[in-house]
Amino acid sequence: MLNRTPRHLAIIMDGNGRWANKRNLSRSEGHNQGTRAARSIVEEVRRLEIPYLTLYAFSRENWARPREEVSFLFSLLGRFIQGELQSLIKQDIRLNILGELDELPMPTRKVVNHACSKTKSCSSMNLNLALNYSGRHEIVRACKAVMQKGLSPDDLTEEVFSEYLYTAGQPDPDLIIRTSGELRISNYLLYQSAYSELYFTPTLWPDFTPQELRTALEDFATRQRRLGRVESI
Numbered sequence: 001m002l003n004r005t006p007r008h009l010a011i012i013m014d015g016n017g018r019w020a021n022k023r024n025l026s027r028s029e030g031h032n033q034g035t036r037a038a039r040s041i042v043e044e045v046r047r048l049e050i051p052y053l054t055l056y057a058f059s060r061e062n063w064a065r066p067r068e069e070v071s072f073l074f075s076l077l078g079r080f081i082q083g084e085l086q087s088l089i090k091q092d093i094r095l096n097i098l099g100e101l102d103e104l105p106m107p108t109r110k111v112v113n114h115a116c117s118k119t120k121s122c123s124s125m126n127l128n129l130a131l132n133y134s135g136r137h138e139i140v141r142a143c144k145a146v147m148q149k150g151l152s153p154d155d156l157t158e159e160v161f162s163e164y165l166y167t168a169g170q171p172d173p174d175l176i177i178r179t180s181g182e183l184r185i186s187n188y189l190l191y192q193s194a195y196s197e198l199y200f201t202p203t204l205w206p207d208f209t210p211q212e213l214r215t216a217l218e219d220f221a222t223r224q225r226r227l228g229r230v231e232s233i
């Protein structure tokens with residue numbers, strides 16, 4: 001089975017700090033530039049008519065960063081979402097959050113909830129922001145929800161279980177891109193990535209352009225996805 005474009009593209013946007021370091025700029029400036037890259041990639045994915053895009057914006061492990069960086073990231077994310085809201089509505093993009101929203105600062109929660117509710121009837125594309133996200137936490141959370149529901153073990157299938165994940169109702173990612181040369185999945189979409197194709201590039205996130213996205217998609221288009229089956233002739 002040969003691929004064309006993915007239905008669900010997921011990205012680990014890595015390398016903002018190194019991008020800034022190389023230029024003697026602050027890490028905050030790296031994150032600022034990272035939001036520019038995020039904006040142009042969202043627009044490109046919309047143009048390419050890929051219906052699901054997931055961006056890893058903040059992991060539960062990211063709380064271990066210096067306090068000033070964490071609060072800068074939340075204020076930047078809040079400004080980004082607020083600043084993009086009209087454009088998301090115009091592009092008919094629905095915003096969803098994957099992660100524990102309740103643990104975030106109140107101003108961030110308010111902006112996020114407002115944007116999610118304003119875009120909830122948009123249907124040309126889904127933009128998932130993984131925010132305060134951890135793949136293992138997501139799986140444990142789903143197990144707890146299944147137990148609380150009192151589901152009988154006989155009724156629990158892979159399909160039923162996936163309805164308890166943040167991505168309920170969405171297709172699994174076909175392609176996961178990670179920038180900055182790190183070759184890891186870093187607790188990202190652990191359940192959903194079982195058969196995802198992986199694409200790694202040394203490009204640092206602020207330098208990741210729509211052109212490079214198209215290169216990654218061309219590479220994806222040549223891959224044979226056997227999904228565990230024998231190769232067909």
Ligand code: FPP
Nearest residue numbers: 013014015016017018031034035038057080
């Ligand atoms: C990785 O750079 C990026 C993050 C910590 C995630 C935050 C991403 C952005 C602010 C980009 C914009 C995204 C959105 C959704 C607006 P890093 O700090 O880990 O880089 P390093 O590994 O080089 O230090």
